[in-house]
Amino acid sequence: MRNLDITTLRSFVAVADHGGVTRAAGFLHLTQSAVSMQLKRLEELLGLELLDRSGRTIALTASGEQLLAYARRMVALNDEVIGRLTDQAFEGEVVLGVPHDIVYPAIPRVLQRFSADFPRVKVQLISSYSLQLKEMFQRGECDLILTTEAAGAEGSETVADLPLRWIGAPGGCAWRQRPLRLAVGRRCMFRPQMIAALDAADIPWELAVETENDRAIEATVSADLAVHAMLEGTEAAHLEQIESGGALPELPAHVINLYGGEPGRGAVVEALADLVRQNFRMLRARQLKAVAG
Numbered sequence: 428m429r430n431l432d433i434t435t436l437r438s439f440v441a442v443a444d445h446g447g448v449t450r451a452a453g454f455l456h457l458t459q460s461a462v463s464m465q466l467k468r469l470e471e472l473l474g475l476e477l478l479d480r481s482g483r484t485i486a487l488t489a490s491g492e493q494l495l496a497y498a499r500r501m502v503a504l505n506d507e508v509i510g511r512l513t514d515q516a517f518e519g520e521v522v523l524g525v526p527h528d529i530v531y532p533a534i535p536r537v538l539q540r541f542s543a544d545f546p547r548v549k550v551q552l553i554s555s556y557s558l559q560l561k562e563m564f565q566r567g568e569c570d571l572i573l574t575t576e577a578a579g580a581e582g583s584e585t586v587a588d589l590p591l592r593w594i595g596a597p598g599g600c601a602w603r604q605r606p607l608r609l610a611v612g613r614r615c616m617f618r619p620q621m622i623a624a625l626d627a628a629d630i631p632w633e634l635a636v637e638t639e640n641d642r643a644i645e646a647t648v649s650a651d652l653a654v655h656a657m658l659e660g661t662e663a664a665h666l667e668q669i670e671s672g673g674a675l676p677e678l679p680a681h682v683i684n685l686y687g688g689e690p691g692r693g694a695v696v697e698a699l700a701d702l703v704r705q706n707f708r709m710l711r712a713r714q715l716k717a718v719a720g
Contacts, residue, residue: 433505436498438465443495447485479484516546517545524560524572527641527662533706548695556614564686570696571687575616581686588706589658593669593680599650599651610644610653617656623675660714
């Protein structure tokens with residue numbers, strides 16, 4: 428197995444860019460003989476002539492032209508890796524706030540990719556209610572936050588719009604009971620819409636669980652003792668959307684807003700914001716594809 432050496436590729440790119448060994452040597456802070464030796468080793472490794480030395484100036488052969496594009500990419504990737512792993516600018520901590528009910532499935536993928544791209548940067552994930560996250564962001568306690576809201580808001584960027592769905596236990600029948608038993612958080616953004624929709628449909632309801640602990644809500648719903656509402660596609664594997672055939676009222680769509688993702692907040696924060704955008708837009712695209720299919 429033969430392996431290309433980044434140092435020789437860098438010298439080759441410099442010669443191509445600067446039109447000769449002398450100028451390339453000055454750019455690389457090497458002697459001309461060192462650059463010439465690296466080019467010779469590269470040609471011997473590949474068994475190809477990369478430079479046409481027959482004229483007064485050095486030109487690339489057809490093989491050299493073909494190699495140049497690969498060499499540029501390999502040198503750039505090498506420099507990116509070294510920069511990400513060693514540059515102190517990519518150290519530290521970034522704080523991301525996400526409502527507990529939209530952590531899955533997008534955020535684990537965001538964290539995994541970000542950790543691979545910025546291994547020396549720690550992400551502190553804060554999971555809370557949208558109102559509390561907005562307060563924390565305004566106090567400067569979070570670099571980025573996501574919220575679930577009825578519409579876009581000033582200072583935010585909408586990264587997804589998703590329908591709100593009734594959620595219950597797989598194969599459950601709690602949704603058939605009257606009064607309908609609800610498991611909701613005290614500060615849940617969806618609570619007013621759930622209650623308003625039920626009242627408008629003249630469906631009696633009562634609170635089975637009113638808590639700030641989402642684990643308690645999930646446990647109650649998965650035990651088929653109550654129903655809940657979540658954005659489509661964000662429910663856990665032990666919960667499912669309720670197909671009531673019209674027995675439960677339609678709920679309004681909501682948006683997921685990103686705060687803190689504007690340019691100028693630093694490469695690390697901007698990279699994390701880009702990953703958040705990509706993953707929530709992919710989530711929405713999957714939902715639309717599923718509906719169309």
